[in-house]
Each structure stands twice: as structure tokens, then as C-alpha cells.
Amino acid sequence: MTSDKIQTWESIIPEVKSWKESGEKVVFTNGCFDILHLGHADYLEKSRSLGDRLIVGVNTDASVRKLKGPERPVNPEYARARLLAALEFVDAVILFDEDTPFELISHVIPDILVKGDDYKIENIVGADIVIKHGGEVKTINLVDGFSTTGIIGKIKTHNK
Template sequence: METPNKIKSKSDLKSQIRDWQAEGQKVVFTNGCFDILHLGHIDYLEKARAAGDKLVVGLNSDESVCKLKGPKRPINKEYARSRMLAAFSFVDGVTVFGEDTPKELIEFLLPDILIKGSDYTVETIVGADIVLKHGGEVKTINLVDGFSTTNIIEKIKEK
């Protein structure tokens, strides 16, 4: 699938997910800002995809990144972040959400597996209750130490 075709509206992504699920494929969902892509992101997304058959990513809109990270973020606009994520062979779909959390998006898409980094616990993952209630799984993935967008930005500022 071509990169731009992986970037979908919420409704189109839901339809695609239903098709995959009807074929017996397990759909994994994760979300984040993915502002400056780095090794930690790649490792995380590869591991998330390995937990199922298809990986969909909920991407924070520029406005929601600004609310979460501050007025100087994001560094990369949502179109660029969407295209970069969609370019990975292990990402099967990307959609942008503007809410403070992905709860509404998770409830709308109803993935089979919800994944976040090990800096969360199942009890603190937004949307875990929804996925579990619908018979899905919630998992955490170990993160690669020393890689974060904030650390990269700080390193650049020091130069």
C-alpha cells in the first residue's frame, strides 16, 4: 500500500479494521505524538506490530501535541509526522486525533490489541477498559533506554 493511502480518516480506518478483523487478522492499536522519529519509536512500533497482524497508529494532532508538550511543539507538523509513520512497512494505517487522549478513538475503532510503552501499566493506559470489555488484550512494550524526542531537542539546544 502506498504511503498516502495508509493515512485515513477515522471512519475509513474503522472500515479497514473491520475488513481485517473479518479476515481473522488481529489489529494492534497504539498512539502518540511521534514528533521527531528516532530509534526508540522504530523499535516500539516494530514490537507493537509483532503483537498482531496489522498495526494502526493514532497520531496526536498538532493542536493536541501543543497542549501536551508546550507551545514550541510539535517540531514536525501532523502531515509530515503522518507521512513518516505511514512510510514504515510495519505500520498499516494512521489517523490523526485532536482530543487530549485517544479514548474516543479507541472506542470508535475497537482494536483487538492495545499497546503502550512500559512507562505505563495496564491500569493507567487510556482505553484499556474499553478494549478489555470487548474481549481484546492490553500490553506494554519495553522502551529503548536513552531515546526520547525531548532528549533529542535538549541535545540540539546544547550545540
């Protein structure tokens, strides 16, 4: 079942160790992924193409509320994690409760850390840890016109 891809902080470590011992490159990215859309699918597929395994850190509901406000998330954390786990190019999904994925990145130590090109590498949380351990930090071009905030805005406009 794809729901088996939803990992805990404890269960991901032996998985990552096994992948790395097999010579596989582990890619990590993160986000809220509140309403899954084309921009997310494109970004995650491109992220996976940079390595052999893709781990996606997903903000918990409490974390999303702190970042995006009391009306978010639209979808609860398990639903968001489950949809991501169903994507063939996602190998593992891990929820994190903090404002940033710094602790999770420190825990996983991926070979490649990825964010969208709306970030500068020097501003990407966890970049220092990944680089210190010999890894790489990369940005991915985002698909114009797709964002969860934009989709929510369109829905609100059409429902007035």
C-alpha cells in the same frame, strides 16, 4: 503510495472490519511521534509483532501543543503521519485532536492496545474499552536513551 495509509476516522472502520473478518488481529498504539527516532521504530515494530495489523493514532498539532507546550511539535502533523505511514510495519495512521486517544480507541476497538512500559496497564487510556470487548492490553519495553524531548534538549545544548 504509503500516504494512502493515512486514514480518516470514517475510512478506518471498514478497513478494521475487513481485517477482523479475515481473522487478523488489530493492534493499536498512539503518540506524538514528533521527531521519529530509533525508540519509535523499535516500539512500533514490536507493537506490530503482537498482531497482524498496526494502527497508529497520532496527536494533531493542536493536541501536541496542549500536551507538550507552545514550542512543539517540531514537525507538522501531516509530516509526522506521512513518516509513520512509510514504515512497512505500520498499516494505518489516524490523526486525533483530543488530549487522549480514548474516543479513537472507542471508535476502532482494537484487539490489542499497546503502550510503552513507562505506563502501568491500569493507567492506559482506553484499556477498559479494549478489555470489555475481549481484547488485550500490553506494554512494550522501550529503548533506553531515546526520546524526542531528549533529542531536542541535545540540539539546544549543542547550539548554545
